[in-house]
Every structure is written in structure tokens, then in C-alpha cells.
Amino acid sequence: MLFDLLPPALAGLILESLKQTATMVVVAALLSTLIGLPLGILLVATEPGHILERPVFNRVIGTVVNLVRSTPFIILMVAIIPFTRLIVGTTVGTWAAVVPLTVAITPLFARLAEAAMREVDRGLIEAAESMGATPFQIIAKVLVPEALPGIVAGQTVTLVSLIGYSAMAGTVGGGGLGDLGIRFGYQRFMPEVMLAVVVILVVIVQSVQVLGDWAARAVNHRIARRRKLA
């Protein structure tokens, strides 16, 4: 419907940008989960009194995480250009944007996952220890499953933040909807393009939030649910 109002060439551009945004967000989200969840686990499990107590290590990774989180994204993007070149071989384009996005969002997700896992009742961990569970078993069978609703909610926050960051990353060569909005909507005075971009982003963010809330509820068994009668 929206696309019918736009010239076909523009509709194509928007589709192309949508694909770029989706690539950046999905790939960065996957990578940040892959790195951030273990990081979050380490942040919880190595703190004093926990199953893998390593106070010094815990303070070191905590500090690194805070450092990255307190660096503004636009500065981070520039600062890690050498690292980006090392990883993807170039510093422009969608794939090059994935690197700073991942670096920026991973500590956020790690902290959210950490907070969720910190909420897990120590009694559950004690119960697992009393059964003779190894630290790894406690993580895999207790800590993560019990924190899953919170982790999924954190994932939703991360995705929404990523969509915002990806618009910024786009302006330095990553492409995507944010970039399209600036180039056409702002620089070429085409407000209808700006509007289309904003509407699409709002719809995406809303959908992510609704889906995320639903998923968090689906994995939450802490509160009794009325079972629907078949």
C-alpha cells in the first residue's frame, strides 16, 4: 500500500535498504547473542561467592564491558576501524557496519543477560550443587533456563537498540533505511521517502517488541497460566 504511493524506482530502493538494515540487525544480533550470553554468564558466575568465583577476572571483564558501553557509538565506530578492516577486509558497506554494531551491542546484551541470571534464586543453584552438578551443568540446566524469560526480554531490548544503531551505521557506508532516509528524504528534499522510512522503522520496532513480549511469556513458567481447554 505504502509502496503504491511511491515511484517504482524508489520502492526498489526502499526494499534494497530494508534488506541492508535486516542484514546488519540480524547478523549483529546473532553475533552479540553468541558472544554476549557467555560474557553475561561469566559476569555472573565469576563474581565472589558464585559457582566459578574469580574476583579479579570478574572485575576486569566488568570494566571492559563498562568501557565499551560508555563510549558513544559514533566514536566507537571510528575507533575500531582498524579492527573492522582486519575482520571484513574493508571499512565501508553493510558487512563492515556489522562489526561496530556487534561490538557496541554485545556488552548491552551481556549486561541484560547478567541481570536476568542474577535474579535466579541461589537456592536453585544450591539444590543443583547438592545433586553433584558441575558448574557447566548448573549453567546449562539451571542458570540459563531459569533466566530465559529475562534473557529473551533482553534480546528484545537489544534488537530495538540495534535497529536504532543500524541507522547511524548506515550513514557511514553501511546503507540501510536510516541512510536512505537521510540521503533522499533530507539531502534531496523528498519528505515522502523520509516518511516511508520512519513508518517502516516504527512497524519493525513494534513487531519486534510484540514478538519479543510474546516469546518471553511463552518461556515463562514462573506464574501459573490458565490452560486453555482443548
Next chain:
Amino acid sequence: MVSPVTALPQSLDFKQPLTPAVQGEIEPDGGNAAAGRVAVRIENLTKAYESAAGPVLDDVSLTIGEGHIHGIIGRSGAGKSTLVRCLNKLVTPTSGRVIVSDREITSLDGAALRAARRDIGMIFQHFNLLSSRTVAGNVALPLEVAGVSKADIRRRIPPLLELVGLTSKADAYPSELSGGQKQRVGIARALALDPKVLLSDEATSALDPETTEQILHLLKDINRRLGLTILLITHEMEVVRAIASHVAVLEHGKLIENGPTFDVFAFPKSPVARSFLSSIVAHDLPPEIAGRLLPEAHGDTDPVLRIVFTGDAAHDPVIATLVERFRIRPNILHGRIDYIDGKPLGVLTLIAGGLGERLPDVLSYLSSLRLFGEVIGHAVRPAAPGARRAHS
């Protein structure tokens, strides 16, 4: 190597003399060495936290006989949870040893400790069930942890659920269960690996009295059917009375009392134990009566006699004999009979009017019946009716 049972150090040394009626019955180890094999041996266990002022556990020694339900009772903060956590080394003691089914837990670490823990089940006050798993999933957890195959786990869950009466709830989540049902899941989970010993830390403290009774009944049933040794930590005397064959009292980290439940209930040696028992056994007089007793005899006082009736002697016509043979005019102040471990236990306090010089005779008569009597004070003799003072 673990030394044979008969060579157990007699580590509990109660300073106070035993009461005449039970002399020779209470052994320092609670009579366990004579009764059979030892399931748990605790030797000089001490635990001190850097942050705490004194030690939380202070030189605790205790043996628990195989197949016994051994209660450990004490006030909040006495160190009960710390003690029970030393038994599976969830807490590492500062010094002392713990031996559970011939294995010195305190010397184990890593994989060996984890293997030993599989022989020790544990249930908790707040159940500690995984909200993310169904009832069956929770009971499966220790089996998964121990590396039991999926097929074996599937086979072993139904009998466990049947044992605790939750077959129909296999697919329910803990949030859909009542407190009593949750503790049943906890019990099934604790039994999944066929433990030798079950540790229960206030397992009924979060439950209402009726549910408490059901859970205790289940524990007793399991104890009888499986011969499972149970260490029952509680702050409620009722729990001990209901199912414990033996009981130890912990106060400020020290073991101040230990023995067969009936003996400890009938003849508590410490004021703490007595006050603990007051809700169940009428050892102490109600304060309004106790306040009127005088410590010393005077010309116009009569001695107040406390008589403890135990077991078989409870059928003898003791009061009648006191009246007929010793010419006592008993005035009963306070009394109660309870059943502990299936045996009657009565405590009767009376003013022994007209006793005079015959007190030693009365006490030896009582001890000949294996009853225990003592003078706990003196009561002012009521004035003759004609000389009644106006204000009394």
C-alpha cells in the same frame, strides 16, 4: 580407612549428671553405636565466618545411626543450616570431619565430592524447584546430572512420582502446585539417585500444620520402606515429636543435648531444651504458678513435687500410693500426658501437703518405679479456713 563402629570416639561429654531414672540409658552418641551401623559421623565440626563474631558451629560431634530419623532442633540462627550444609560440603567447615556412609566428605573435592553428593539427597524449606521444568523434568534433573541415559530416566521417573503420590501431576509446572505438592516433588527429586542419607532443612517450615503432617508422614513412610537415614533440621518441636527417633539440640553453634527423642523429651538436661519442649511437655510450670513458689522451705510451706511418668509406669496408681502409704494430701498444680515416639510421657506437678520428713522415702519409692521425682520449690500452706486473711 574408617574405623569400625564400635571404636567411635565418645565425643559428646555431658557434664551434668544423668537423672536417676534414665542413668545408663542415654549414651553420648545417642545410643547409636549400640543400635547398629552409623550413617553419618560428625567429629569436632567447627565453622567460623570472618564476618561473624563467634564460630557459627562450635566443636559439634554427633553420630547418626543408619535408618534413623535424627532431628536437629534449635532456634533461628543456632547454626542448623550451616551444620547440615557441612554434610554435603555446600559449606566448607573451618575444622573437623564429616563422614557420610564411610566416606570422609570433608576431605573430598571436585569430581569425587560431586560423586559423593549423589549419595546424599537434600530437601529445602522453599523447595528450590526449577520453574522452567515440569514435575517430571525436575525429578529428572539429578538423573541428568549423573549422566543417566534418556531411556533410563524415562523409566525411573514414574515410580518416584508414585512414591510421593504425584503421578497425575507429571506434566504440571511447579507454579501450578500447592506447597505440599512442591515439597513432594522435592522429595522425589532428592530420592532419584537412591541416596543413603536424606538431609531435610526445615522442609515443612513453609507449610501449614495439616500439610506438614502429611509431608512428615511421607518422610516416615519412606524411612520405613527404604530404610533411608533422615537428618531432620527444624525449629519446631512438633516435627521432632512426630517422626524423629533421635534428637539433638543445637544452641549458639553448640550441641547441648542428644539422645533418643523420648529420653530428651522426658529428661532435658539444659534449660534451653526445656523451654523448647514447653509447648509439648509440661516441664516448666506456667509463670503465674511458678512465680508463687518459694525457693526455701519455711515453717508454713509444703514442698512442690514434680513427677515425670514415663512409658510403662504411667499405669501404676502412683497418686493413690502417695496418699495411702505416705499420707500426702496432693494438690495438683499442673499436669499433662503426651505421646512421644508412641510412648506416654506425663509430667505432674503437685503440692505435697503433709509430706513432712518422708521426702527421701517418697523419692526412693518413685525411683523404684523408674519414675523421676524432684522438689522444685515450696508453696505457702493455705491458712486454716477460720483464720483466712481478708485479701486472699
